[in-house]
Amino acid sequence: xxxxxxxxxxxxxxxxxxxxxPLPSWNDGPAKTAVLNxxxxxxxxxxxxxxxxxxxxAVFDNDGTLWAEQPMYFQLLFALxxxxxxxxxxxEWKTTEPFKSxxxxxxxxxxxxxxxxxxxxLAVSHAGMTADEFAGSVRRWLRTAKHPTTGKPYYRxxxxxxxxxxxxxxxxxxxxxxxxxGGVDFMRVFAERVYGVPPEQVIGSSIAAKxxxxxxxxxxxxxxxxLFVDDKEGKxxxxxxxxxxxxxxxxxxxxxxxQMLQYTTIPRGVDDTTxxxxxxxxxxxxxxxxxxxxxxxxxxxxxxxxxxxQRGWVVVDMAEDWNRVFAD
Amino acid sequence: xxxxxxxxxxxxxxxxxxxxxPLPSWNDGPAKTAVLNxxxxxxxxxxxxxxxxxxxxAVFDNDGTLWAEQPMYFQLLFALxxxxxxxxxxxEWKTTEPFKSxxxxxxxxxxxxxxxxxxxxLAVSHAGMTADEFAGSVRRWLRTAKHPTTGKPYYRxxxxxxxxxxxxxxxxxxxxxxxxxGGVDFMRVFAERVYGVPPEQVIGSSIAAKxxxxxxxxxxxxxxxxLFVDDKEGKxxxxxxxxxxxxxxxxxxxxxxxQMLQYTTIPRGVDDTTxxxxxxxxxxxxxxxxxxxxxxxxxxxxxxxxxxxQRGWVVVDMAEDWNRVFAD
Numbered sequence: 001x002x003x004x005x006x007x008x009x010x011x012x013x014x015x016x017x018x019x020x021x022p023l024p025s026w027n028d029g030p031a032k033t034a035v036l037n038x039x040x041x042x043x044x045x046x047x048x049x050x051x052x053x054x055x056x057x058a059v060f061d062n063d064g065t066l067w068a069e070q071p072m073y074f075q076l077l078f079a080l081x082x083x084x085x086x087x088x089x090x091x092e093w094k095t096t097e098p099f100k101s102x103x104x105x106x107x108x109x110x111x112x113x114x115x116x117x118x119x120x121x122l123a124v125s126h127a128g129m130t131a132d133e134f135a136g137s138v139r140r141w142l143r144t145a146k147h148p149t150t151g152k153p154y155y156r157x158x159x160x161x162x163x164x165x166x167x168x169x170x171x172x173x174x175x176x177x178x179x180x181x182g183g184v185d186f187m188r189v190f191a192e193r194v195y196g197v198p199p200e201q202v203i204g205s206s207i208a209a210k211x212x213x214x215x216x217x218x219x220x221x222x223x224x225x226x227l228f229v230d231d232k233e234g235k236x237x238x239x240x241x242x243x244x245x246x247x248x249x250x251x252x253x254x255x256x257x258x259q260m261l262q263y264t265t266i267p268r269g270v271d272d273t274t275x276x277x278x279x280x281x282x283x284x285x286x287x288x289x290x291x292x293x294x295x296x297x298x299x300x301x302x303x304x305x306x307x308x309x310q311r312g313w314v315v316v317d318m319a320e321d322w323n324r325v326f327a328d
Numbered sequence: 329x330x331x332x333x334x335x336x337x338x339x340x341x342x343x344x345x346x347x348x349x350p351l352p353s354w355n356d357g358p359a360k361t362a363v364l365n366x367x368x369x370x371x372x373x374x375x376x377x378x379x380x381x382x383x384x385x386a387v388f389d390n391d392g393t394l395w396a397e398q399p400m401y402f403q404l405l406f407a408l409x410x411x412x413x414x415x416x417x418x419x420e421w422k423t424t425e426p427f428k429s430x431x432x433x434x435x436x437x438x439x440x441x442x443x444x445x446x447x448x449x450l451a452v453s454h455a456g457m458t459a460d461e462f463a464g465s466v467r468r469w470l471r472t473a474k475h476p477t478t479g480k481p482y483y484r485x486x487x488x489x490x491x492x493x494x495x496x497x498x499x500x501x502x503x504x505x506x507x508x509x510g511g512v513d514f515m516r517v518f519a520e521r522v523y524g525v526p527p528e529q530v531i532g533s534s535i536a537a538k539x540x541x542x543x544x545x546x547x548x549x550x551x552x553x554x555l556f557v558d559d560k561e562g563k564x565x566x567x568x569x570x571x572x573x574x575x576x577x578x579x580x581x582x583x584x585x586x587q588m589l590q591y592t593t594i595p596r597g598v599d600d601t602t603x604x605x606x607x608x609x610x611x612x613x614x615x616x617x618x619x620x621x622x623x624x625x626x627x628x629x630x631x632x633x634x635x636x637x638q639r640g641w642v643v644v645d646m647a648e649d650w651n652r653v654f655a656d
Contacts, residue, residue: 054520054526057528117361131568140511143405148552165373175528177528184569184572185572188572192382198382199571199572199573200385200503200529200570200571200572200573201528202572206569208565209565209566209569210561210565211561211562211568211587211591212561213590215595216594217596217597218564218587218590218591218594218596220565220568233538234539235539236539236546236548237536237537237538237539238546239539240459240537240548241512241534242528242529242570243527243528244512244513244516244527244528245527245528245561250403259539261543262546263436263539263546266545266546267544268546324475326421
């Protein structure tokens with residue numbers, strides 16, 4: 001009998017772990033309990049909190065919520081790598097800002113060039129090319145680039161507990177969206193494979209694009225204009241514009257997500273008793289990841305942290321609530 | 329035995345009509361055959377034309393493709409009705425254009441005020457209000473307004489054959505989108521109920537919106553700025569921006585859809601052998617609907633009609649190919 005049981009366990013790892021637990025990387029505690037209860041009550045017919053399948057919209061921030069964002073947004077690291085790769089064709093960059101600082105890896109100097117400087121660096125890697133060329137350059141970078149401190153490929157720095165949460169919501173009829181300050185065209189290159197979120201459910205910052213027939217071939221060209229920043233007030237505005245209905249579940253990790261959580265969870269009036277869920281990932285784990293919040297330049301988490309108790313938002317303590325961080 | 333068969337037929341109308349035909353309102357002919365073949369070959373595993381479920385994206389224009397558009401776009405009729413309803417509060421409109429012509433029902437005069445005039449009329453009914461207020465005003469209008477010549481509610485002027493096509497694609501794993509020159513917020517009010525297309529799959533012309541907490545309640549306000557026209561080159565640009573991948577099926581009815589059909593159907597290179605389908609509804613039925621094409625001010629169908637043969641686009645002859653037009 002023992003041999004048979006061992007054989008079954010080998011064949012079925014989830015049974016071996018003693019669980020049909022949909023969130024095995026989450027420790028037992030108030031955050032995990034709240035998430036599981038919410039999904040159960042909103043999907044059980046007859047429950048007062050039942051949410052019709054068509055209204056089951058869940059939105060997730062990306063940087064710091066689904067994957068890491070330190071020592072700086074990965075998309076900015078991509079942009080800097082692209083500047084370096086093109087530097088030989090632009091000798092003038094050695095002496096003119098913001099490229100001088102970018103090439104020297106001088107982050108302080110680069111940030112001192114302000115939004116305009118950053119926009120110039122981003123323009124080099126993100127505009128003036130076709131959509132296919134851009135996607136190809138992101139794809140090549142993801143395949144080869146390594147994170148500066150962990151040495152891992154960036155696509156391995158996604159949070160296993162959040163992958164489990166995405167999958168659990170989807171298996172209960174929720175449609176999962178990414179709503180991120182990151183560039184929509186950047187995230188779409190990997191979101192389907194890494195998160196299971198198809199391109200049409202990825203929402204992010206964007207620049208204008210134009211369509212043309214180029215030598216008879218339909219071509220989309222990315223333009224250095226028409227920037228929409230999908231952050232803070234921009235998130236609910238973009239959710240309205242692109243999804244067209246209010247989510248019932250929102251997850252973020254920084255002040256940039258505060259308005260998205262407000263939009264998702266605050267009742268519209270006294271009659272509005274729909275169940276809603278706001279979740280915030282608190283980066284408390286300096287050992288396995290990073291510890292930062294109120295004073296961080298990247299992913300500042302201050303006002304949203306203050307608002308969490310009164311709004312009923314669930315704050316996930318990464319060190320306490322997760323028994324595993326990365327998905328690799 | 330006869331009685332039993334009759335009973336079965338009564339219980340099962342599709343059996344009574346002698347069909348598991350998914351397109352009963354389409355007459356047998358080349359258009360119907362082409363559509364049915366395309367759906368079958370792209371969804372049969374092992375077929376050389378097989379399309380993976382995640383890539384099964386189908387896009388539909390709205391005005392003139394899913395519902396009627398004569399004597400003018402229904403959304404413009406809504407805007408004119410709103411101007412009339414608000415005229416008492418704006419005595420100055422009686423003497424100033426474009427409102428003077430709009431109130432007099434003088435279409436020629438209104439069109440003479442150009443794009444700026446039309447924009448002013450649209451702004452009155454579409455901006456400077458909350459998203460909820462706008463949706464409410466469209467909903468009330470749809471409930472009560474009647475088409476000027478048929479006397480039907482507008483939501484009854486949808487094409488039964490196209491509803492069948494949408495349903496047939498969806499039941500074969502296609503995700504159906506609307507991509508229309510019409511306003512996205514206008515269409516979302518009825519698209520789910522009338523077409524089975526959820527708000528997040530409706531793409532259209534748009535204006536900017538902003539988010540704010542108004543008396544503590546999350547509120548989206550529609551702004552009279554940031555107009556994006558989802559027509560001609562704007563359609564593929566918006567498909568790229570919002571869906572993020574290329575459709576395999578596109579349906580339209582006018583020159584405004586030409587670029588969307590190009591983007592969908594023209595191979596990217598010699599290796600690109602993916603099956604693609606372009607469909608154009610030709611309004612040839614003056615008796616049951618309207619007959620118009622090359623010289624119409626609404627829904628002009630001239631260049632796309634010229635291009636259809638060389639591009640392999642299927643032109644649906646409404647009078648010949650449809651045994652039923654409206655869904656009522």
